[in-house]
Amino acid sequence: MSTTHTVKPGENLTTIARKYGFSDWPVIYNFQSKEYRRRHPNPNVIFPGDQLDIPSKTPAAQPAPEFSLTIVDSNSGTPFVNLTLRLRFPDRTESTVITDRTGTVTVISGPSAQFGPNDTFDLIDAIDGSDTPPIAYLEPKFRQSGIRVNSSFVFHIPDKRAIADNIATKLKITRRSKWGKLTPNFVAMEQDWDYEIVALHHSGNSGESNPLEIEQKHMVTKHQWQDVGYHYIVERDGSLFEGRHLAFKGSHVELANTGKIGILLTGDFESSRLNWNSTTPSSDQLKSAGDLITELKSVFSTLTKLGGHLDYKKDTVCPGDQLYSLIPGLRTKLGLGGP
Numbered sequence: 001m002s003t004t005h006t007v008k009p010g011e012n013l014t015t016i017a018r019k020y021g022f023s024d025w026p027v028i029y030n031f032q033s034k035e036y037r038r039r040h041p042n043p044n045v046i047f048p049g050d051q052l053d054i055p056s057k058t059p060a061a062q063p064a065p066e067f068s069l070t071i072v073d074s075n076s077g078t079p080f081v082n083l084t085l086r087l088r089f090p091d092r093t094e095s096t097v098i099t100d101r102t103g104t105v106t107v108i109s110g111p112s113a114q115f116g117p118n119d120t121f122d123l124i125d126a127i128d129g130s131d132t133p134p135i136a137y138l139e140p141k142f143r144q145s146g147i148r149v150n151s152s153f154v155f156h157i158p159d160k161r162a163i164a165d166n167i168a169t170k171l172k173i174t175r176r177s178k179w180g181k182l183t184p185n186f187v188a189m190e191q192d193w194d195y196e197i198v199a200l201h202h203s204g205n206s207g208e209s210n211p212l213e214i215e216q217k218h219m220v221t222k223h224q225w226q227d228v229g230y231h232y233i234v235e236r237d238g239s240l241f242e243g244r245h246l247a248f249k250g251s252h253v254e255l256a257n258t259g260k261i262g263i264l265l266t267g268d269f270e271s272s273r274l275n276w277n278s279t280t281p282s283s284d285q286l287k288s289a290g291d292l293i294t295e296l297k298s299v300f301s302t303l304t305k306l307g308g309h310l311d312y313k314k315d316t317v318c319p320g321d322q323l324y325s326l327i328p329g330l331r332t333k334l335g336l337g338g339p
């Protein structure tokens, strides 16, 4: 079946093709008789009054129902690549899929997965396992139920790995994987995120003068933790070290670690104890700590408070009076409240 089109002034094959729902002019040209094409060797040269046969547009076959889900980093909006997703199909079976370069997974109804256009999917798990440490998104808020087939669903979750990487790159922080002698037990650690508080610590009398000593103390000699307790360590010369990966809950304020980023400034800043080594934080150390907190604040909109260890635990003098007395000034400078 076809119709006849009479060319009007100003028309060309492209405009005529579009008029009838075709994206390319050759569809029209090739449909004409041999005689027409012999008389019109140049497809672009047509004249008002020419008669063209227009093919009837066959309706496209009904596409198979398709489920597609795109995951993007909630901070940057960039696609979340290589994220392993666990989906639950409408028939309650489960499947593991991995997001592509555009952060998308697409499942088409077929022999391996059968569903109709009105079915729904559940996202029950997401694991960023592309490198150490594996970061799982097991929190209930990251799960999604009833995502409809044939809807283009974009799901925003924080790319925790990328966020920690960016902070480290920006501030030239020595990564845990570079300085550590021991490997954290990532699978055994509880996760945390959406931090609200930065808690400052000092080394005190008990050593902890550098990251390796802290690692020994926290993982071998004093405690047998899965990793060092602090998220970051700031040495006297201002150099920054990554401790426990930000995706994991710290161990620095007993029984109250949730929502707190732990930062240790090395040194003994408590002057009331009989101690030859007590001192004040160096200006380099305070500058680096300030830069780090500023960066953390820009990443976590939930981060509104800065305090010292003793604000959150009664029987400690940490971070020492010499650092504690500086915290109100830091709060003002960094735009944070307390404690």
Ligand SMILES: [Zn+2]
Pocket (backbone or CB within 6 Å): 200, 201, 202, 252, 309, 318, 319
């Ligand atoms: Zn402390």
